[in-house]
Amino acid sequence: MENNKMRIYTLDEAKDKHLGKIGTDKRDKYEYELRLDLLGDMIKQARKERQLTQSQLGELIGVQKSQISRIERNAKNVTIETILRVFKALKAKVNFNVELLDGDFKIA
Amino acid sequence: MENNKMRIYTLDEAKDKHLGKIGTDKRDKYEYELRLDLLGDMIKQARKERQLTQSQLGELIGVQKSQISRIERNAKNVTIETILRVFKALKAKVNFNVELLDGDFKIA
DNA sequence: CGAAAAGTTCTAATATATGGAAACATATTC
DNA sequence: GAATATGTTTCCATATATTAGAACTTTTCG
Numbered sequence: 192m193e194n195n196k197m198r199i200y201t202l203d204e205a206k207d208k209h210l211g212k213i214g215t216d217k218r219d220k221y222e223y224e225l226r227l228d229l230l231g232d233m234i235k236q237a238r239k240e241r242q243l244t245q246s247q248l249g250e251l252i253g254v255q256k257s258q259i260s261r262i263e264r265n266a267k268n269v270t271i272e273t274i275l276r277v278f279k280a281l282k283a284k285v286n287f288n289v290e291l292l293d294g295d296f297k298i299a
Numbered sequence: 300m301e302n303n304k305m306r307i308y309t310l311d312e313a314k315d316k317h318l319g320k321i322g323t324d325k326r327d328k329y330e331y332e333l334r335l336d337l338l339g340d341m342i343k344q345a346r347k348e349r350q351l352t353q354s355q356l357g358e359l360i361g362v363q364k365s366q367i368s369r370i371e372r373n374a375k376n377v378t379i380e381t382i383l384r385v386f387k388a389l390k391a392k393v394n395f396n397v398e399l400l401d402g403d404f405k406i407a
Numbered sequence: 408c409g410a411a412a413a414g415t416t417c418t419a420a421t422a423t424a425t426g427g428a429a430a431c432a433t434a435t436t437c
Numbered sequence: 438g439a440a441t442a443t444g445t446t447t448c449c450a451t452a453t454a455t456t457a458g459a460a461c462t463t464t465t466c467g
Contacts, residue, residue, distance in 0.1 A: 211432095256414070271375050273455080274304065291348055369424095377424075414461105418457105428448090429446100433442100
């Protein structure tokens with residue numbers, strides 16, 4: 192019987208693939224913007240992992256394929272709730288990890 | 300000199316605190332809904348870690364304190380972009396991790 | 408290669424997110 | 438306890454997210 196966890200994707204994995212490792216100039220420069228862009232890519236990857244078309248995924252949450260395409264293509268201006276609906280239909284769990292970075296942050 | 304990473308928060312940590320460990324009925328029942336609710340809590344925690352009022356955080360991203368309050372109180376229907384703007388102002392990095400769960404998932 | 412499948416983009420309508428400002432509520436300070 | 442600081446809710450206006458459906462484009466498959 193297989194492991195319960197089939198696959199884990201992280202945004203960092205996706206970025207490594209697209210931009211190179213942490214520390215390269217190219218990587219840092221796009222860190223913020225790509226965080227916005229790659230969420231849609233993660234939806235797409237999860238969907239393909241499930242071997243679903245956009246149309247089939249759309250049926251699962253009750254929308255047309257065009258909405259799935261829209262979200263996958265540009266997830267930055269999509270609400271958290273909508274994103275989670277999609278991932279729920281894909282039987283994927285999303286974890287948000289927040290990491291406070293050290294900076295000499297002071298309010299006078 | 301301090302570590303670069305001051306603190307790491309995960310949604311799971313927050314849920315453990317509110318609901319008990321993975322596996323309890325109470326925990327499972329609210330897994331989906333609370334994922335929607337606790338993102339705002341994470342914003343609030345990060346803000347307090349930075350020792351900022353809502354008003355000060357609002358100034359950082361150019362909105363009134365009432366918007367910060369609104370977002371913290373209900374982050375589920377907020378766009379990814381807005382969420383990330385807030386975390387960026389808090390000098391916090393957000394990681395989205397997607398985990399595909401095994402399920403006898405078939406499309407006939 | 409051509410047809411079908413799959414994905415993308417557009418239009419227009421509706422629902423809702425975002426925002427300021429003010430009133431209100433609660434917490435903190437002295 | 439009173440004043441101040443901080444957070445919440447409401448109202449209203451504007452901007453934008455969501456959606457169906459259709460036309461279009463790209464990919465897949467036999």
